[in-house]
Amino acid sequence: MSSERIIVPLDVASEAEAIALLERLPEVTFWKVGLELFVSSGPGILKILKNQQKRIFLDLKFHDIPNTMAGACWAVGRYGVDLLTIHAAAGKEAIAAAQQAVQEGAASAGVVPPKVLAITLLTSISARQLAFDLKIPLELPEYALQMALLAQEAGVDGAVCSPQEVAQLRQTCGDDLLLVCPGVRPSWAEEGDQKRSLTPAQALKAGADYLVIGRPITAAKEPKLAWMRICDELAAS
Numbered sequence: 001m002s003s004e005r006i007i008v009p010l011d012v013a014s015e016a017e018a019i020a021l022l023e024r025l026p027e028v029t030f031w032k033v034g035l036e037l038f039v040s041s042g043p044g045i046l047k048i049l050k051n052q053q054k055r056i057f058l059d060l061k062f063h064d065i066p067n068t069m070a071g072a073c074w075a076v077g078r079y080g081v082d083l084l085t086i087h088a089a090a091g092k093e094a095i096a097a098a099q100q101a102v103q104e105g106a107a108s109a110g111v112v113p114p115k116v117l118a119i120t121l122l123t124s125i126s127a128r129q130l131a132f133d134l135k136i137p138l139e140l141p142e143y144a145l146q147m148a149l150l151a152q153e154a155g156v157d158g159a160v161c162s163p164q165e166v167a168q169l170r171q172t173c174g175d176d177l178l179l180v181c182p183g184v185r186p187s188w189a190e191e192g193d194q195k196r197s198l199t200p201a202q203a204l205k206a207g208a209d210y211l212v213i214g215r216p217i218t219a220a221k222e223p224k225l226a227w228m229r230i231c232d233e234l235a236a237s
């Protein structure tokens, strides 16, 4: 079912607001906990989600030296979440350390390790910003692909990329690499700070395994109606 391939972010500032959102959208099976909620309220929300049998994407976007990545990833390994993000730009050694540490952390807690996803390039970065602000002398699709290949060589389970690059990553990296796309926007939703969007149907057709769709649902007047509209559009596509 395509609705199970939609991950909704709990981008709110408190556990109480997160619980209120969970109550408004009981049909959502896969939730993302990101920096805003985790930093403001801590890991308690993970237990709440687990008690409701929800799947969890812990989007903490680690980007640090190998030793620090390993320590943080070991600790995340113990939570029993499904997905964890790190930045591919942290480098091969740090990615490999992260991958090994989640396995060890999970084993120490007797839980299944999360799949580690490497962020190739944040979906809020445009080609112009990549060139002029970040001074990266590669075309954006080539840079995203190189980051995915680096992460794949270092042993990650998957990558985060924009829907605009997902077809190329799928073709080059193969079917075993899990591809998760944020920056997805239905035709009726505002782009906001996302720079490289496609619609949900286009993103799935291009090869995404999972879509992260936040504000078009969570900031809608009626989140449930927005969720249903997206699910209906996917079913009709």
Ligand SMILES: O=c1ccn([C@@H]2O[C@H](COP(=O)(O)O)[C@@H](O)[C@H]2O)c(=O)[nH]1
Residues within 6 Å of the ligand: 009, 011, 034, 059, 119, 121, 122, 123, 124, 160, 182, 183, 184, 192, 194, 212, 213, 214, 215, 216
């Ligand atoms: O490259 C990335 C990596 C992560 N995100 C996260 O996804 C959601 C998107 O929310 P929207 O409201 O649908 O824009 C958000 O939690 C980001 O932190 C991303 O957008 N891009």
